[in-house]
Amino acid sequence: MSILEAGLRGGTVAILLLVAILFLRDSGRTPAGRTSALFLLSAVGYVICSAPGVASLDTPLGLSLLAVSLGHxxxxxxxxxxxxxxxxxxxxxxxxxxxxxxxxxxxxxxDSQPIVGFAYHALSLLFVGLAAWHALAGREADLVEARRRLRMLLAVWVASYGAVLIVADVVSPGSSVSAPFSTLNAVGLAMKTFAIALLWLGVTHQASAVSPTASDQRSSPRPEAPAAGPLDQQEAALLGALRELMEGQKLHRHDGLTLAALAARLAIPEYRLRRLINRRLGHRNFSSFVNSYRLAEARAALADPVQANVPILTIALDTGFQSLAPFNRAFKTTAGMTPREYRRQHLTRPEPGFAT
Structure with missing residues (x-):
């Protein structure tokens, strides 16, 4: 292994470990934070094990790193x-x-049977494809700009790069750990890691200003305190127009409401609406923003004695949900109980007693 390749791989490992430590420090108690740290550590294993000669080390440490890298x-x-x-x-x-x-x-x-190696590489390709699907599936509804850029990087570059490496191992076994391919791979890994680290840290920095647990699960759709400084006159006017569309005209009831359609009603570019909802209202995706209005209306209906006999399905459909199952899931996530339990709790409260 050349000095250049050793330096590239060493620097890549250092960046991965640093970001992993930052994630464990800041988000280690959350499932997403722990999963991210595990992914980074598996990437460290791959960077080390894909270097020439390392994969053949017959030591407990070498085998452990190899096992970690195989699950990457x-x-x-x-x-x-x-x-x-x-x-x-x-x-x-x-x-x-x-x-x-x-x-x-x-x-x-x-086991040198080709079918086993082919099965491993085919399954690896499947996981890479699923990762790309996750990146692209919710891009249009994503309100975090840095995360939207990370989605494209992941889907186009990282997933494609991983797929090329897997196919190369199938076509020419062992080529990835031999020169000059291993050096080129080291360059690609360093560039990919550096780019992802910058975008990823941008995502966490932007998300730190708006906590999803404090905003996406709130009981009221009204904006909280501004997340990024005082409102200017133009933003205040846009928020007022947005509130009128959602609360006054109840646009959330419309079937298939999209961010593009809402931006068109406000006569502003989509990126401005994404930034407004994310930074000023605290939502990280468009679905949570729309659902906050739907759920607020549903809670009011369920607690209304006049509507005590209205079926829950009717309330769900009237507020904009397409079926009962997603309504129940969203309601329980935000309220901590099912719609039926919520209705029972609010309609069967005992009358206050009189002091004697």
Whole structure:
């Protein structure tokens, strides 16, 4: 391994470890933070094990690093889900998928049957494809600009780069750990890591000004205190127009309301509406913004004695939800109870007693 390649790989490992430490420090108690740290550590394993000669080290440390690096595609998929899905929750199924990929990869190393290696690489490609899907699926509704840029980088560059490496290993086994391909790979890994680190830290910095737990789950759709300084006259006017559309005209009831349609009603570019809702109202995606109005109206209807006999499904449909299941999930996430329990709690309160 050349001095250039050793320096590139060493610098890449240092950046990955630094970002992993920052995530554990700032978000280590959250599922997304822990998943992100695991992904970064698996990337460290891959950077080390893809260097010439390292993969052949027959030591406990070398085998441990190798096992971690073999599961990298599965953790890449899990990291994409944790980064781009604000409702991400850890699942034992994801853990089983990761363990299965590691087991299949180790099997392919100790068994020279081509079918085992092909199965490992095919499954790895599947995980890379799922990561790209996670990145692209919610891009239009994403209100965090830095995260939108990270989505495109992940889907176009990182996923494509990973797919090329996997296909290269299938077509020419061992080529990724031999010169000059390993040096080129080291350059690509360093560039990719540096770019992702900058964008990723930008996402966390932008998200720190607006906490999703404090905004996306609030009970009122009205704006909280400004997240980025005082409102100027133009922003105040836009917020007033937005409030009139959502509260006055109840645009949230419309089927298939999109950010593009709402921006057109306000006669402003989409990026300005994304920035307004994210930085001034605290929402990280358009669905949570629209649902906050729908759920506020649903809570009022469920607590209204006049509507005590109105079916919950009717209330869900009237407020803009397309079916009962997503309404129930969203309602329980924000209220901490089902719509039926909420109605029962608010309509069966005992009358206040009189002092004697």
């Amino acid at each position: 595609p599965a953790l890449f998929w899990m990291w994409a889900a944790a980064t781009f899905d604000d409702e991400f929750k850890p699942s034992w199924r994801r853990g089983v998928a990761w363990l299965g990929l590691v087991a299949l990869g180790m099997w392919s190393l100790f």
